[in-house]
Amino acid sequence: MLTVSDLGDLRGKRVLVRSDLNVPLDGKKIADDGRVRASVPTIKRLADAGARVLVTAHLGRPDGVPNPDYSLEPVAERLGELLGSPVLFAGDTVGVQAHRISAALQDGQVAVLENVRFNEGETSKDDAVRGAFADELAALADVFVSDGFGVVHRKQASVYDVATRLPAAVGGLVEAEVTVLECLTESPERPYTVVLGGSKVSDKLGVIDNLLSKADNLLIGGGMVFTFLKAQGHEVGKSLLEDDQLDVARGYIEQAEAQGVRLVLPTDIVVAPAFADADATTVAADAIPSDQLGLDIGPDSAAAFADVIRGSKTVFWNGPMGVFEMASFAEGTRSVAQALTEVDGLSVVGGGDSAAAVRQLGFDDAQFGHISTGGGASLEYLEGKTLPGLDILEESTDRNADA
Ligand code: 3PG
Ligand code: MG
Numbered sequence: 001m002l003t004v005s006d007l008g009d010l011r012g013k014r015v016l017v018r019s020d021l022n023v024p025l026d027g028k029k030i031a032d033d034g035r036v037r038a039s040v041p042t043i044k045r046l047a048d049a050g051a052r053v054l055v056t057a058h059l060g061r062p063d064g065v066p067n068p069d070y071s072l073e074p075v076a077e078r079l080g081e082l083l084g085s086p087v088l089f090a091g092d093t094v095g096v097q098a099h100r101i102s103a104a105l106q107d108g109q110v111a112v113l114e115n116v117r118f119n120e121g122e123t124s125k126d127d128a129v130r131g132a133f134a135d136e137l138a139a140l141a142d143v144f145v146s147d148g149f150g151v152v153h154r155k156q157a158s159v160y161d162v163a164t165r166l167p168a169a170v171g172g173l174v175e176a177e178v179t180v181l182e183c184l185t186e187s188p189e190r191p192y193t194v195v196l197g198g199s200k201v202s203d204k205l206g207v208i209d210n211l212l213s214k215a216d217n218l219l220i221g222g223g224m225v226f227t228f229l230k231a232q233g234h235e236v237g238k239s240l241l242e243d244d245q246l247d248v249a250r251g252y253i254e255q256a257e258a259q260g261v262r263l264v265l266p267t268d269i270v271v272a273p274a275f276a277d278a279d280a281t282t283v284a285a286d287a288i289p290s291d292q293l294g295l296d297i298g299p300d301s302a303a304a305f306a307d308v309i310r311g312s313k314t315v316f317w318n319g320p321m322g323v324f325e326m327a328s329f330a331e332g333t334r335s336v337a338q339a340l341t342e343v344d345g346l347s348v349v350g351g352g353d354s355a356a357a358v359r360q361l362g363f364d365d366a367q368f369g370h371i372s373t374g375g376g377a378s379l380e381y382l383e384g385k386t387l388p389g390l391d392i393l394e395e396s397t398d399r400n401a402d403a
Contacts, residue, residue, distance in 0.1 A: 001102070001170045001171070001390075001393045001394055002046060002167070002168065002169040002170065002393070002396070002397050003169055003170055003175065004042070004046065004145060004169050004170075004171065004172065006169060007143055007167070008155075009050075009144075009377040010046060010049040010050055010143075011049070011051070011107055012031055012050065012052070012103060012107055012239045013049030013050075013051050013142045013143060014051070014052045014054060014105065014140065014141040014143075014161065015046050015051040015052065015053050015141060015142070015143050015144075015145055016054050016056060016137060016138070016140060016141035016143070016144050016145070016166065017042065017043060017046065017053060017054065017055050017056070017144075017145045017147055018056050018057065018145070018146050018147060018148045018151070018158050018159055018162070018390055019035075019039040019043070019055050019056075019147050019148050019171075019173075020057060020058075020147075020149060020150035020151050020373055020374070021033050021035055021036055021039060021055075021057035021058075021059065021072060021075045021079070021112075021148075022035060022057070022058055022059055022060065022150060022151075022352070023035050023059070023075060024352075024356055025038060025059070025060075025071045025074070026248060028074050028145050029074070029120075029347065030074060030075065030078055031356070032355070032356040032359055032360070033078055033082075034352075034355050034356065034359060034365070034371070034373065035150065035204065035352070035373050036075060036078050036079055036082060036134075037082060038173055039055075039079070039147065039148075039173065040079070040082050041172055041173070042147045042171040042172045042173055043055060043079070043083065043110055043147075044083060044144065045172065046145065047063070047083070047108045047109070047110050047125050048108070050107040050110060051107070051108070051348040052105035052106065052107060052108075053105075053109070053111070054101075054102055054105070054111050054112075054113060054117050054140055054141055055076075055079070055087075055110065055112045055113065056093065056109065056113045056137065056158050057072060057075070057112070057113075057115070057116060057148065057158075057172075058116050058117040058122070058151070058158075059071070059072050059075065059115050059117075059134075060115075060117070061117065061189050062115060062117050062118055063117070063120075063123075063359075064085075064117065064118070064119060064120030064121075064122070064123065064124075065118065065120075066114075066115075066118040067118070068296065069298040069339065070115050070117070070118075071114065071115060072087050072089075072113075072114055073089055073091075073114075073130050073179075073247050074117050075084035075112070076088075076089040076112035077089075079110070079112060080110075080364060083110065085110070085175045086107070087110045087111065087112055088101050088109065088110070088111035088112070089111065089112050089114075090111060090112070091114055092114050092118075092345070093113045093114050093115070093116050093118060093119055093137070094113075094119065094133070094136035094137055094139070094140065097114075098114075098140055100112050100142075102140045102141070103115075103182050104374075105254040113140075113156070116137075116156075116158045116274070117266045117395050119135075119157075120133075121134075121136075121157055122156050122157045122291060123131025123154075123156050123157075124156060124331075127161075130155075130156070130157045130160075130161050131157075131159075131161050131375045133157045134157040134158070134160075134161030134162045134164075134165055135165060136173045137157060137158055137162050137165075138162050138165035141166060142166070142167075143166055143167045143168070143169070144162050144163055144165075144166040144167070144168040144169070145168075145171045146159065146163060146167050146169070146170055146171060146174060146389060146393055147170075147171025147172070147173045147174055148173075148174075148389075149173055149177040149372070149373050149374045149377055150352065150373045150375070150377050151374075151377065151389060152174065152341060152374070152377050152387045152388070152389030152390050153374075153376050153377040153380040153381075153385070153387045153388070153389065154389065155388040155389075157387040159388065160388045160389055163392045163393055164392065164395075164396060164399075167396075168392075168393055168396045169298050169393075170390075170393050173373065174273075174389075174390070176370075177372055177373065177374060177377075177378070178381075178390070179371075180297055180346075180348060180369075180370045180372070180379060181372075181381045181382065183314075183346060184314065184316055184346075184348065184382060185214070185381070185382060185384070188214070188313075188314040188346075189313035189314050189345055189346070190216055190313055190314070191216040191217060191311065191312045191313060191314075192214065192215050192216050192312065192313070192314040192315075193215065193216065193217040193218075193219065193308055193309055193312040193315045193316075194211050194215045194217070194218050194219070194315075194317075195219045195220075195221070195305065195309065195313070195315065195316070195317040195318070195319075195336055196208070196219070196220050196221075196222070196224070196297070196315050196317075196318055196319050197220070197221045197222025197223075197224070197317075197318070197319030197320045197321045197333070197336075197354075198222045198223065198224060198318065198319030198320065199222060199223035199224060200223065200224055200242060200354070201204070201224040201227045201228075201242050201245040201248065201249060202242055202244075202245055203218065203224075204224065204250065204318075204319075204379070205245075205379070206377045206379070206383035206385070207247060207318075207382050207383050208252055209383070210382060210383045210384050211255075211382065212252065212255050212256055212259055212261055213259060215260045216261065216312075217261070217264060217308050217312065218244060218256065218260065218261055218262070218263050218264070219264045219305050219308060219309075220263070220264070220265055220266075221266060221297045221301070221319075221320075221321035221336070222319050222320055222321055222322065223238075223239075223240040224319075225265060225266060225277055225297070226239040226240055226241050226294055227242045227245050227249050228249045228252075228253070228265055229240055229265065229285055229286070229288075230246060230249075231246045231249035231250040231253060232249075232253065232265075232286075234285065234287075234288070235290065235331045236288050236294065237271065237288040237289055237291065237292045237293055237294070238290075238291065238292060238293040239269075239271075239288060239293045239294040240293070246330070246331065252290075254263055262308075264304065264305065264350075265284050265285065266297040266298060266301030266305075266332075267285050267298070267300055267304070268282050268283065268284055268285055268297070268298025268299065268300045268301050269282070269283055269284075269285050269288060269294040269296070269297060269299050269301075270282050270294070270295055270296040270297070270298055270322065270328065270329055270331075271283055271288055271292035271294050271295065272292060272293065272295055273291060273292055273293075273296070274286075274293070274330070275293070275323070276326070277326045277328045277329075278346070280295070280328040280329070282298045283298075285301070289373065290345075294331040295322050295323045295326070295331035296321060296322025296323065296324075296327070296329035296330070296331060296332040296333075297321045297322060298332075299331065300323070301332070302331060302332045302335035302336070303322075303335070304360060305332075305335065305336055305339065306336065306338065306339035307339075309336065309339035309340060309342075309343060310339050310343065312343060312345065313343075313344070313345035313346070314345055314346045315340055315343050315345070315346070315347045315348065316348045316350060316356055316382070317336060317337075317340055317348070317349055317350065317354060318349075318350040318351045318356050318375065318378070318379060319345075319351065319353065320332075320353065320354060320356060321333045321335075321336055322359065323338075324357050324360070325360075330361065333357055333361065334361050337357070337358045337361060337363055338363075340368055341363065341367040341368060342354055343377070344393070345368045345369075345390055346370070347368050347370075348368070348369055348370045348371075348372060349368050349370070349371045350372040350374070350375060350378040350379065350382075351371065351372065351374070351375030351376075351378065351379075352373070352374075352375045353375060354375070355371045355372070355373070358371070362372060
């Protein structure tokens with residue numbers, strides 16, 4: 001892949017950068033600016049090199065229609081604060097304003113284009129529709145830098161198609177993320193432990209499949225654990241359950257045993273009568289009362305998970321252990337996060353949600369080996385899938401070499 005240094009003298013060049021600025025918003029307020037911070041070094045590097053930087057990104061899933069609730073304007077403002085210099089904002093993505101700003105940009109200036117997903121061409125499944133929109137994006141710039149790691153698993157115009165229309169390089173954030181994920185897939189120091197949480201088994205099928213032949217320990221918490229507990233024959237009360245995944249979960253339990261992978265499920269669960277903080281109690285994982293629902297792993301499980309994590313040389317964690325937003329159900333996630341900070345080796349937190357969780361619980365990014373900005377992207381990488389946004393950069397390097 002071409003890197004930013006391969007792009008030569010950038011003075012006066014208009015560089016379109018795809019960043020992942022998809023941050024959680026609380027009204028117009030940014031609840032966690034981790035992805036904006038992670039995007040700064042590449043943007044700053046380009047601006048310092050004298051490029052005229054146009055940042056394109058999405059926020060949420062506005063489905064191809066402009067919607068003020070998903071405007072990137074507050075994010076552009078935050079980016080300016082972090083860069084320490086004002087950032088221009090175009091109220092459209094490829095329209096009159098975008099063109100006006102692209103033409104007026106001075107060397108070293110940065111502008112953010114309005115949410116790329118306000119345009120239906122961005123996410124269209126029709127190659128021609130997506131391609132036509134990518135043509136419009138490409139018309140704004142001279143070169144493309146792909147730095148939105150969190151979206152490289154999406155075959156979308158600003159991630160994939162635009163890279164075939166401009167000289168394309170990989171940004172520093174994507175490079176750094178891929179380097180860490182390569183360590184996890186190619187030569188993890190052992191013991192290698194994977195901790196998975198989050199609500200659905202069905203979201204994690206591919207990754208569990210793949211990791212069952214690679215990891216030494218697989219720890220499972222979060223909402224998806226109840227499907228595993230039920231698969232073992234336990235009643236789970238009113239807990240989240242994916243009935244259609246029971247056979248799959250059973251299969252994983254058997255496969256783990258056959259392959260000598262230690263699959264660790266919680267032995268105790270924090271339950272409550274409703275999805276609320278009140279009346280939380282801890283019960284054995286095989287004795288969840290029929291009128292209660294599980295909302296976190298219990299203290300014994302949290303301690304056991306922490307022991308396994310601390311004894312590992314490589315740890316990858318994706319997905320909270322419980323409803324960490326509520327104090328009564330945050331301890332499982334906190335214990336796992338704390339244990340990751342104590343790993344003598346490589347600890348990786350994967351995913352926007354898990355990253356936001358550790359920050360919300362008061363941890364500092366620097367306490368972990370790496371906090372990935374990509375949830376789906378890092379999981380798909382670990383599944384061994386081809387990520388369109390990376391694949392196209394390799395192809396574009398081949399094209400340049402052939403030319
Ligand atoms: C994310 O939040 O995981 C990335 O920004 C990708 O967003 P998407 O899942 O809406 O494509
Ligand atoms: Mg997501």
